[in-house]
Amino acid sequence: MRYFVQFSYFGKAYHGWQNQPNAITVQEVLEKAFSTLLREKVEVVGAGRTDAGVHAREMYCHFNVDGIPDVDDLVYRLNAFLPDDIAVQGIYPVAHDAHARFDATExxxxxxxxxxxxxxxxxxxxxxxxxxxxxxxxxxxxxxxxxxxxxxxxxxxxxxxxxxxxxxxxxxxxxxxxxxxxxxxxxxxxxxxxxxxxxxxxxxxxxxxxxxxxxxxxxxxxxxxxxxxxxxxxxxxxxxxxxxxxxxxxx
Known part of the structure; x- marks a missing residue:
């Protein structure tokens, strides 16, 4: 199944959204949190890039897993696991071909x-x-x-x-x-x-x-x-x- 994630972050500590080989990014931190809690490798695709130091009050990404038994519980555990400068507001099931980046209209x-x-x-x-x-x-x-x-x-x-x-x-x-x-x-x-x-x-x-x-x-x-x-x-x-x-x- 495909899920959209709504989240926010304060960007001071990060070198932007997108994964980089030698720098900490928001994408890397989110993927680690999802992979740890779901006990499988999870890759997320963001709605776009933000540069180093830029913040997001509303951001989305999507990922694929077989299924999530209790979405609300996962949101709770993610927010307990993630650092204080990243927060997840919700996780939503979407159509299998929905895309966080390409389907964004504005x-x-x-x-x-x-x-x-x-x-x-x-x-x-x-x-x-x-x-x-x-x-x-x-x-x-x-x-x-x-x-x-x-x-x-x-x-x-x-x-x-x-x-x-x-x-x-x-x-x-x-x-x-x-x-x-x-x-x-x-x-x-x-x-x-x-x-x-x-x-x-x-x-x-x-x-x-x-x-x-x-x-x-x-x-x-x-x-x-x-x-x-x-x-x-x-x-x-x-x-x-x-x-x-x-x-x-x-x-």
Whole structure:
């Protein structure tokens, strides 16, 4: 049977999601936990990659086993076994061909910024001391919705077949002591959100006019965009799937 797993993690201690030969990753820790508790080798396939230090408030993966007699008990035992910075919210039976990565229809990220030094948010948000023009940043963010080719925001030497992404939401908002950027799309390129945020911050600090976003995107040149902001402020917050993928237990 195939199961989807909903989980979350705080990424500071990990070199991203995907298994690497000489670095600890979230995928490795999850596979070890499942394999230990189910007493068989379990390999999980994630909804996507997150880079080193990036967090996920909602993430999914899938795996195959013969069957799980008591799903709720397994969730309980997983959370007792896993380190404190990884938590499983649920395990759901799905169709045998359901795929955590390829069946995802939309992903949403948030990037957190604080304007004052806060020791309680040091590992959770990026500190920016400069004054920011929020209106200009939102005007620039809306320009993203007019384009599909985002090669200028992609990590160099990546092996993707296309740089096209359908960006459906891109907005800045003040949430308490934080300034939060929310962006949703069908897919994202490696390092894309952090590069987008760095570019929009250049607009907010007056280093780049709003309309220059058009030129940056048209250039398809990573060197024309802003610097990548630190990973610690980035959160994957939602992964969406067609309703029919999930068993009725998911609701």
């Amino acid at each position: 992903r949403t990220y948030e990037y957190w910024i604080v304007k004052e030094k806060d020791p309680f948010l040091f590992d959770h948000a990026h500190f920016v001391k400069h004054a920011l023009d929020l209106e200009a940043m939102n005007q620039a963010a809306q320009i993203l919705l007019d384009y599909t080719d985002f090669e200028c925001f992609s990590k160099s030497n990546t092996d993707v077949k296309t740089f096209n992404c359908d960006v459906r939401q891109a907005v800045w908002a003040i949430q308490g002591e934080k300034l939060v950027f929310t962006i949703s799309a069908d897919r994202f390129l490696r390092n894309m959100v952090r590069a987008v945020v760095g570019t929009l911050l250049d607009v907010g600090m007056g280093k780049m006019p709003v309309q220059d976003i058009h030129k940056v995107i048209a250039s398809k040149d990573r060197g024309e965009a802003g610097v990548s902001v630190p990973a610690k402020g980035l959160y994957l917050t939602k992964v969406s799937y067609p309703k029919e993928i999930f068993d009725e237990q998911k609701g």
